[in-house]
Amino acid sequence: MNSHFIVIGAGLSGLNIARKINDLKLGSVEVLEKSRGVGGRMATRRTLDTKFDHGAQFYRLKEDITKLHQSWKQNGISHQWFVSNLGDHWCASSGMTSLAKSLAENLQINLLKEIRTIRYENKMWKIISRDNEEWLCNNLIISSPTPQTVNLLNELSTESVIDSNLFSELKKISYTKALIALITLEEDFILNDSGYCEFEAGQFFSISDQKRKGVSNIPAFTVTMSAEFSESEFENSEELILHKILEIFKSDYPKAKIKNAELKKWRYCRPQTQINKLFLEIAPGLFLIGDAFGGSSLLGAVRSSEALGNYLTERHESKLD
Numbered sequence: 001m002n003s004h005f006i007v008i009g010a011g012l013s014g015l016n017i018a019r020k021i022n023d024l025k026l027g028s029v030e031v032l033e034k035s036r037g038v039g040g041r042m043a044t045r046r047t048l049d050t051k052f053d054h055g056a057q058f059y060r061l062k063e064d065i066t067k068l069h070q071s072w073k074q075n076g077i078s079h080q081w082f083v084s085n086l087g088d089h090w091c092a093s094s095g096m097t098s099l100a101k102s103l104a105e106n107l108q109i110n111l112l113k114e115i116r117t118i119r120y121e122n123k124m125w126k127i128i129s130r131d132n133e134e135w136l137c138n139n140l141i142i143s144s145p146t147p148q149t150v151n152l153l154n155e156l157s158t159e160s161v162i163d164s165n166l167f168s169e170l171k172k173i174s175y176t177k178a179l180i181a182l183i184t185l186e187e188d189f190i191l192n193d194s195g196y197c198e199f200e201a202g203q204f205f206s207i208s209d210q211k212r213k214g215v216s217n218i219p220a221f222t223v224t225m226s227a228e229f230s231e232s233e234f235e236n237s238e239e240l241i242l243h244k245i246l247e248i249f250k251s252d253y254p255k256a257k258i259k260n261a262e263l264k265k266w267r268y269c270r271p272q273t274q275i276n277k278l279f280l281e282i283a284p285g286l287f288l289i290g291d292a293f294g295g296s297s298l299l300g301a302v303r304s305s306e307a308l309g310n311y312l313t314e315r316h317e318s319k320l321d
Contacts, residue, residue, distance in 0.1 A: 005029040006127060006137040008115055008152075011040025013290045013301035014143035015103040016068070020309035022107060026316050030135065031107055032127065034114040037097065038104045041269075042298070044095025045182070047262055050216040052182045053096045054264045057196065057208045057222065059298045061088040068103075068302065077102055081213050082194035089196070093214040118152055120161045125285065139285040141308070145268035146173040146292040153282070162283040169275060170282075173292050176227035177234045178205070178269035181245040185219035186257035203229045203248050221256075223249055227269070238263045270296040278307035 004027025007014045014031060015038060021029040041055035058081055059065055069090065072078035077098055081091045092098045117128040118140070125140040142149050150170050157167050188211070191197055195212025199205060205224045210216035225233075225245060233241050242263040250258065271292040280288040287308055291297065294304030 003028045003030045003135065003137045005139045005141060006125070006135055007031045007141045007143060008127070009033065009040065009143035009290075010035075010038040010100070010104065010109055010111075011143055011290070011301065012042055012100060012103075012298055013294070013305040014040075014141070015100055015107070016302055016305040017141055017143070017289060017308055018107050019103050020305070021312065024309070024313055024316075026312055027138075029108070030137075031104075031109040032113040032115060032129075032135070033109060033111050036111055038109060038111075039097040039100030041266065042096040042100045044097035044215070045264070048182060048184045048220070048260045050184060050210070050218050050220050051095055052210050052220060052222050053091070053208070053213075053215055054180050054182060054222055055266065056096050056298050057206070057213070058089040058091045058096075059099075060086065061090055062299055064299050064303045064306065068099075072099055072102065075102065079214065082196065084194065089194075091213045091215070095215050115152060118156060120156065120159075120283065120286075123284075139287065139312075141287045141289060143288075143290050143305070145175055145290070146170055146271065146288075147175060147268065149288060156283070162286065166280055166282050170280075170288075172273065173275070174272050175268040176270045176272060177230040178227070178266040179225045179230040179233060179241055179245065180264040180266070181221075181223040181225075181242060181249070182262045182264060183221045183223060183246075183249070184216075184259045184261070185221070186259045188219045189221075189253070189256040191221070199226070202226065204252075230269070234265065234267075238265075278304050279311070 007018045010031050010033035018029050018031050043055035045052050078090045078092050081089045114130045116130045119126040125137050127135045156162050191209050195209030197207045205226045208222040210220040275293050278293050289304040291300045294300035
């Protein structure tokens with residue numbers, strides 16, 4: 001299979017750059033995603049008789065995301081959740097995954113394609129999956145979390161295909177982990193005026209009221225633990241981790257009556273450091289994008305992919321002149 005562009009990763013940055021390439025007719029584009037669905041950390045899960053967002057809870061309305069926001073709003077996918085001193089916060093009643101799914105429409109996306117090897121042969125990029133499927137492309141865009149990208153590029157680094165200095169910088173990037181409890185309650189419980197609370201200190205990072213934001217039809221909270229708690233507990237048994245989270249939650253919110261709970265884990269949550277560029281061309285036609293470049297948020301993912309989209313557009317137009 002041969003394409004002008006292949007994108008590895010169907011998170012927000014990967015979907016956005018694929019959509020731009022397709023809409024601007026820069027060439028054929030195909031997306032390879034190792035999981036069962038699109039969205040990456042824009043993740044919505046049906047469980048415990050309801051739905052939860054267990055990754056990104058919202059996007060803040062900023063200039064970088066204006067075009068996507070207008071499309072989501074006009075199509076009735078997103079709605080305003082709350083306004084705070086940090087900005088105007090929007091979410092999706094069907095869950096944050098629905099925003100990603102809207103970007104994926106009309107794109108060629110292959111799910112459950114875990115990539116094993118990347119090679120550079122005859123000025124083409126060859127991508128080989130764990131199931132020994134192969135793809136060829138002129139331009140390869142990798143949007144996965146940087147540690148996963150480093151693992152994919154290790155073989156190329158020994159063959160002097162990629163820029164060794166840039167690769168050394170990539171290897172320095174680490175991510176925080178996240179442990180999340182999905183909790184249903186026996187009855188409504190008012191967290192605060194907005195239904196969202198972010199903590200500057202302590203063992204919680206954030207608590208999000210899923211019913212208040214319109215995702216759940218019953219009282220339900222997504223409880224995301226702090227980076228410190230998540231790092232220290234991540235390798236423990238899921239039963240023990242969930243027990244500890246629920247004990248902390250009960251202690252801080254004794255009036256909230258827990259009905260059921262489930263644990264979710266993110267090994268790569270937020271980059272602790274970033275590359276001082278919005279994207280990298282680490283070898284001819286090999287581009288890296290994502291939150292390690294644009295910033296550790298949905299806005300950062302959009303910022304990075306938009307910058308690469310602008311670069312590819314300019315490159316395409318210069319070839320036509």
